[in-house]
Amino acid sequence: MEKVNYFEEVEKTLNISFNDKELIDTALTHSSYANGKKGVKFNERMEFLGDSVLQLCISEYLFLIYKSKSEGELTKKRSLIVCENSLYEVAKKWNIGKYIKMSKGEEITGGRERTSILANCVEAIIAAIYIDSGYKKTKQFIIDSFKDIIEKAIKNQIVLDYKTNLQEIVQQDGDIHIEYMLIKYEGPPHRRKFYTKVCVANNVMGSGVGYTKKESEQNAAQDALKKLKSEDKWNKEGIDTNEK
Template sequence: MCENSLYEIAKKWDLGKYIRMSKGEELTGGRERVSILADCVEAIIAAIYIDAGFEKAKGFVLTNFKDTIEKAIKNKIILDYKTKLQEVMQKNGDVDIQYDLMKYEGPPHRRKFYTQVSVNNKVLGNGTGYSKKESEQSAAKKALKGLEKNNG
């Protein structure tokens, strides 16, 4: 399964608040970190498989990932929002896509970044994340959603 799909399920379940982790990991945003939450969902699936067998694990996945599976069948899963935004915007020729770090806050071990994405100097989206990369992906995702709303 795709890390983002696993992460979305973890967020839906609010899994972060149930994870036992070190104080240091917690202070650095571990309860919201994509990789940790995705790994925990994988571990739950593995535990079901080990405890109850393949059919139960399969049933669990089919039930909990129904929306994700349907999106995958329709080829509507985006793994990299920045690349997708670039593809959409450059359909009609070259454009200037700019990601600007607007601010960051918090201590070094728990920094939150705020990014805005502009196309030809027009702001299309703002995003946040616990890394610059994550905040840029968030901004691109919001830009794509805005474009979809305006064109759909």
């Protein structure tokens, strides 16, 4: 992709223009790409700044909008909005993974889909906008970008621990057995990918993939929750416990 078209496409995706194109270029450069290249800047320092700006903008927004909520309630809501999963959701909405500059090795091992890389990139983009355009414009960008997530947080529709949530749902009418089983793993020792399935009362209810066992189990639980809801099994009668 030509550099001019690259910047134009990124700006169109984000619906924002940069005065200093180098800022967004740095925000989209992973450390693996800069390794061994003299003078190439990468986004780790910008992640640090972007995290702080995001925290402040969301804190201010919640403080001003929800005047009756306590400090504890506001903190809980903010933690749901400003977390890796939420940042990842925003990154996927932008399809930002396709624009990140990274090494071939990082790309081959799934870097363009990796939760941490995408989440960190969102923070770096926020920092780039803050440096380039100031606080007011950055705050509006954040509120617009995180609008759906903010609404879900306020309505208590964001779940961080899918395993616990699944357990609460399926065991509401009794001690129904839940088991997470590692199906396989692949890849080099430093970048293993794990595949897990979750069984509820001996029925396979979901599957998940992750770069740690914990992540794959959480994704399997999330998959199971989606299926339970779509199959209309999420009701007062509980889950069919007949073995298949």
